[in-house]
Amino acid sequence: MSFSVPVQLELHNEPLPLSSPFRISGHVFTDMPATIVTLRHDGHVGRGEAAGVYYLQDAPPTMLATLEGLRARIEAGIDRQALRTLLPPGGARNALDLALWDLEAQCTGIPAWRIAGLPAPQPLVTTFTVGADAPATMADRAAAYTDAIALKLKLTGEVDLDIERVAAVRARCPDAWLGVDANQGYDAATLPRLLPALLAARVALLEQPCRRGHEEDLDGIAHVLPFAADESILSLEELEARHQRFDVINIKLDKCGGLTEGLLMARRARALGKKVMVGNMAGTSLAMAPAFVLGQLCDIVDLDGPTFLVADREPSVRYSGGCIDIPSGLWGRLG
Template sequence: MAHRRMTITAISSPLKAPFAISRGTKTHAETVRVVLEEAGKAGRGESVPYGRYGETPQSVIEEIEAARAEVEGGISREALQARMKPGAARCAVDCALWDLEAKLSGQPVWQLAGLPEPKPVETAVTISLGVPEEMAEAARAAPGRLLKLKLGSEGGLARIEAVHGARPDARLIADANEGLSAAELAAISRKAAGLGLVLIEQPFAAGKDEALLKRPGAIAVCADESAHTAGDIQMIARMYDAVNVKLDKAGGLTEALAMARAAKAAGLGVMAGCMVAGSLSMAPAVLLAQLADAADLDGPLWLAEDVEGGLAYTEGFVSPPGARLWG
């Protein structure tokens, strides 16, 4: 049986500027990193504990520690899916196992996973929640032509109008993070076509999104907080047009790939999404994005300092990771 050595580290990375959504504001990216060493090779994985689901860096570390014996004893990625529940803890271990397998086999993860050879992908660039004038100014400075606007519980239409006025060339995604009212969604939907809006993400709270069965307007709606694993896809397909697949929620690249493929089979659009984190967290998601219709992978752009050998971002596109970084 293979013997591995596992190291777990909590990391707090300062951001360039505060990042605000409807649930609050953060000034640091809090992540948990796992390093697995075996036969002179090392695989790394990193994830973001998601406070929305009660996760903290400490709780994630404790969950990983509880599986230490199995992980160091050589657990496979397949067995890991049953041993650990979906979430940030399993994500960090799963991604480290993918990276370790790539290092030991000499094959890149994209080949091991049966993915197409990765190419640069367009990524949305997030405009943090603020007053309309602040968001318009941020939009003028943002690279690329796909912008993702964070919305609050009210004033969403004014924010979208301000950003569209500042960047009429850009396609816009409105991300409510469960914060919109039915009236606000209706108002936004009626004017969406004239404002460059192509998608609204998670307008209502998870578990309270049945109203989307009779939603107003023709604008596409994407699930985020309502979707976790491939088992959610059939329910999501009843109410949404697309799903945001995030490794941190799904529990790693293994489940995220299954989720994306199930979504495609159900006729849903797929967005490869992220939390605010650096390039090590983002690298597996760039491979997932090869299967997606859209990507929101700008997390490293928010960090004051990224990891060494981080992902390359150019004019709204992110390039695939090199083997030095991950996979």
Template sequence: MKLELKKYVLELKHTFTISRESHDTQDTLIACLSLEGHTGYGESTSNPYYRITFESMQAEIEGIRKEIESFDFKDPEGFYEFLKSHNLSNFSICALDLAAHDLYGKLKAKPLYELWGTDNSQYPVTNFTIGLDSVDKMIEKMEEQPWPIYKIKLGTDNDLEIVKKLRAHTDANFRVDANCAWAALQAIQNCKELKELGVEFIEQPLHAEDWSGMAKLKKEAVLPLIADESCIVEEDVERCAGYFDGINIKLTKCGGLTPALRMIKKAKELDLKVMVGCMTESTVGISAIAQLLPQLDYVDMDGALLLKNDIAEGVEIQENAKVIFPEENGSGVKLMK
């Protein structure tokens, strides 16, 4: 099996701001695994919050290049266990795991959702994310990208006022992501007012480790609560069940499709809603997420829509939010450059 690593700097259409950071570009690592005339592609983006850079991922993967290229590849699950045994970060494992799944589907001549026994004729609509900015700029972004569901990034001193002003400009469904910025009592009050403003749910209102605050909030919140930073890996799903109504799985954070599939299964057993989110990936990462669509309640896979220029072809999200699955097998990815 041949391994190739590529670095891309993805340029965003607009500065993307959340409660703790802003950026205009996104470094991303594309892993390419080739076998028997087929190539699978996987992606992981850099992330300052988790101290992940392209260089740190590259160094980890290059450190076991010989082992990867000599690995007797049979299926993605066996390859994932092999990667875990080498103590790579989940971000590095994700890029390789996604590539392995894409490769496997291409070798089997089937898209992944079909290999998993799911039907892609029904799927949740992705939201479109509006990052923090001046209210005028946030409204401008909505007007530029009319969409049925917006995820609004919050975490300021005037969050409610922002949502009120945005609501005046659209009847679209709203979801709110506070990115750990609120305190429990603040979140309880915000939920009441945000419900009146047509907000569907709140994502990660409190700090990831504020479990006592979450216990209080869960008792009094009038809106569903979705875990993000509090639910990173498989082991977190069961703990979140007592504090949240659902989880947002990020492939980069959990280590790829292999653990994500197990997290989805566990969440459903615990009667949790399941969402999969993105980390401003290109179409490489978004196409992998799309394979999970039939299994999800919610999805946030707008990463490629936020880019000035994409680097790949694969799953396409049209202006009406309809998803077009490619004829290519696996995740359906082809690099354009």
């Protein structure tokens, strides 16, 4: 954590349009803008990308302004532990944290995975996500992922329609690992109606069934399949406070504020007896690469963000055989 050098800071935002609208519970996305942080030191360059947390109004314009306001402090030199006290969890800290990781790897010649105390990374099975739509449309989209081993379906809280969606996809994809993400769409009254249908369809994971701040809705409901926290647990502090109601913790670097905090969360979740998942807020391959490092500690990996974009970066992550892998030259001296 002690790596700190004076840097030249460059900041900009990118629009990152999606190739088609993407629907989840309560939102339809047509783009996923991101803030890009570039740090330069002695001929070396470190980069980080973050989208922020849309449901907290943590968006690139605000993220950019936050980082610009700290320019003098950043350019004087800051290490990743000091950054955890300087900025709260969220997109601004994430973008800068990832750039610091990348810069350290470039300056020292030590890959990010080794700095993180991990073995050399291996390709990871990733889920491929199907946005909420008509059941037949979702089944078609799921079946179009011909290489996929694992699928994740977005639900909306419309119980009867969600049941049809899950059944339609399972009928078309009988052998795939299947998870569903309710994105806060259910409550104590509606969730018990959904659960039998998920069991019948052999669904392996229910992500974020209830609204953030209403986790008590889960009290008294049997976990007939694993429940995962996404919006309910953003950071290490919230993990300590809210883990009891969940079986799986979905860590996203944008939520927690970077790979530094993400690694702390994954290791702490393990110590608490939880399974660990890594997810994403969409984004290019530059955002997936550091999450791939975290993914080496995870039971479930959801890193399909670039597949929804009109265009990705080069070099880009590789998807093959239902897995994600990272090429050399992208970030953190991986590959």
